[in-house]
Amino acid sequence: MHRPVARPARVLAAAVAMLALVACGGQPQDPPTAAQSPGTTPATTAPGEPVIACGDPIEGFAVTHDADGEPIPERTSPTEDVTLLTEPTTAVVADDGVDPVGTAPQPQLPVTVESCDGEVVEVTDTSRILAVDLYGTLAEIVFSLGLGDSVVGRDTSTGFPEAEHLPVVTPGAHDLNAEAILELNPSVVLTDASIGPTEVQLQLRDAGIPVIFFDDARSLDTIPTHIRAVAGALGVPDAGEQLVERTYAEITAALDAAPAAEEAPAIAFLYLRGGMVQLLGGPGSGADSLIRAIGARDVGTEAGLERPFTQISAETIISVHPDVLLLMSAGLDSVNGPEGLSLVPGLAQTEAVQDGRVVDMDDAVLLSFGPRTGRVVAALAEAVYE
Amino acid sequence: MTATATAPDRTAPHPPQSHRGRGWWLITGTAVALVLVCVVAAGAGQLAVPPGEVAGSILRRVDTGLEWLLGAVGLHVDLPLDRITGPTHPQGDAALWQVRFPRIALAVLVGAALAVAGALMQGVFGNPLAEPAIIGVSPGAAVGASLAIVAGLDVLGSWTVPVAAFVAALGTTLLVYSLSRSKGRTESITLILTGVAVTAIASAVVAFNTFIASPTAREQIVFWQLGSLNGARWQAVAVVAPFVVVGVVVSLFLSRRLDLLALGDRSARHLGVNVERLRVLAIVVIALLVGAGVAFAGVIAFVGLVVPHLVRLVAGPGHRLLLPASALGGALLLTVADLVARTAVPFADLPLGMLTSIVGGPFFLWLMRRMRSSHGGWA
Secondary structure, three states, X not given: XXXXXXHHHHHHHHHHHHHHHHHHHOOOOOOOOOOOOOOOOOXXXXXXXXXEOXXXXXXXXXXXXXXXXXXXXXXXXXXXXXXXXXXXXXXXXXXXXXXXXXOOOOOOOOEEEEOOOOOEEEEOOOOOEEEEOOOOHHHHHHHHOOOHHHEEEEOOOOOOHHHOOOOEOOOOOOEOOHHHHHHHOOOEEXXXXXXXXXXXXXXXXXOOOOEEEEOOOOOHHHXXXXXXXXXXXXXXXXXXXXXXXXXXXXXXXXXXXXXXXXXXXXXXXXXXXXXXXXXXXXOOOOHHHHHHHOOOXXXXXXXXXXXXXXXXXXHHHHHOXXXXXXXXXXXXXXXXXXXXXXXXXXXXXXXXXXXXXXXXXXXXXXXXXXXXXXXXXXXHHHHHEO | OOOOOOOXXXXXXXXXXXXXXXXHHHHHHHHHHHHHHHHHHHHOOOOOOOHHHHHHHHHHHHHHHHHHHHHXXXXXXXXXXXXXXXXXXXXXXXXXHHHHHHHHHHHHHHHXXXXXXXXXXXXXXXXXXXXXXXXXXXXXXXXXHHHHHHOOOOOOHHHHHHHHHHHXXXXXXXXXXXXXXXXXXXXXXXXXXXXXXXXXXXXXXXXXXXXXXXXXXXXXXXXXXXXXXXXXXXXXXXXXXXXXXXXXXXXXXXXXXXXXXXXXXXXXXXXXXXHHHHHHHHXXXXXXXXXXXXXXXXXXXXXXXXXXXXXXXXXXOOHHHHHHHHHHXXXXXXXXXXXXXXHOOOOOOOOHHHHHHHHHHHHHHHHHHHHHHHHOOOO
């Protein structure tokens, strides 16, 4: 049976030879837009050291320490009694929009950044920014710095009005599509490990675009680090400091409004999807940080959970005795609203559900821990306490 | 198909010429179709590059390569091939060479690997339902991948999950094989049943990993199990290619013995085939092929089942035709499926395994019904 194999074999050999020639062709002729050699005037205030994208979080930011890690005096708690909510409430952030800290700050470029994955990246052009992560934090920071006009695309979690017109780069499944991103021709990509696949982010780097990975942890403590890292990477460190100060002021103001209870209520953060999926938030869920910030106790952390989210059985939720249930709005919808909660075994038997102490909040806003966190804390405190 | 001059003799069995003729057409036809699909796929994607610019980009590289070659032997010529304009979009060249072409190359390699692995399995176990998933290779690979994802391992950077999947695939195959040996022999049924049991255990482990995973890791595991070629880079192609090429070439050498095996274990032994050694060799090749196939692409089911059967329905069960035709057919199927996966929905990338199953399953049912009425069973 040599005849049927010979002809395709010759074609294959020709194809392989062509492939080898093409491989010898090497790199593309035209270098892509970014990553040029720095013949431009160096930034006046840029030090010799690269901006670190993965800085250390400031523990207790806005609760016990200020933006530089210095301890702040303890808040005086109001003496009035605290009453919890009596009917299911949706915590709504007062203003949905983003408040830029200034108008169009001038980036001082080029900037050298040490990305979280160890690569040192040089940013020379910030006219076409793409900031994508699972929670929408990075985009929120970019817009709050006043660089919103330079953004060319957004992720699904970025829903504020100023970004609505931008094409969504991660529909549905939080999965990036390399070609679609390349079509937008970004000049710098800000991202982290919460979104993927990593190979696509690396492909963008292969294409010559500076890709910077930031820390994917999210809590109150990481807010100043993220703001400073993003601002530094985009060449606007002064605007970054302004934003950190403003965010600190907003959060402390919100905390002042939140009464510190003598007996701090126990709040359980639940991730619900239908009746079967019930994940209780524990240390590192993000919500634990917010819950402590409004002077309450996080049930998951106190119960000794070790992971950010744990699938629990119906009996567990009864045994932990939450005073208040905190849910994401999509989770509440998946069980058909507050009425549906009383049909879910386990939840229905908790006092929190029976007495209507259920708070829900929009997913995109609740865990993003960006510059608007002050508003989130205020909204949460207003919903939980009456 | 090929017309015969004489009237068919109903009492005589099918003359081998007609099958051989069909086989020749099948292989050439599939090869041509594959090349055409690759060309179409090279020009289609979410970053629109007109076919002329695609050709221009390729020719510029060929031009540089040829000029370099000629320069190396002392001839400094400026060839006119680079006069053709390349992509006008600033990222067009990068999209073609960093994103699209490695993905097409990987689709061809993975498709060929999975189809040949399926054909080998059906031959070695004499079971038309045999598929890599049945002897536990795919679920085993899922165990490795899910462990790497849940543990957040980063020892090899972005290579960690593929290497874990590959090692797990090999380990599971060898485990199943050694568990099903008795008295120096491995019966088909025992092997398949052991594979079913190991699959059940592997699925349980993956389910546990899914349970303890954070929401992000859980999504990663689920999507790994759905299969995708998103993010294929040349490094992945470079790693997968040797395994696939070696696997397919070695399997071609097994063709004659596999044909004899189809007569039954005893008959094959009487005809001089060392059945046990054949099985071991085939299983190692299968493990390598499927391991390479799933390492970077995740679990893509169904290719190993449908493609060999389609080939058999057209060209008969002879392995000399079946194996190369399956390789080409599998490559063709997966390239088309991947083309749809990455262009169907703007900005999105559909899971590949879902597409191959959704389209292949009903098609296979229809084909079975059609062939059963005219052929009366499996060849």
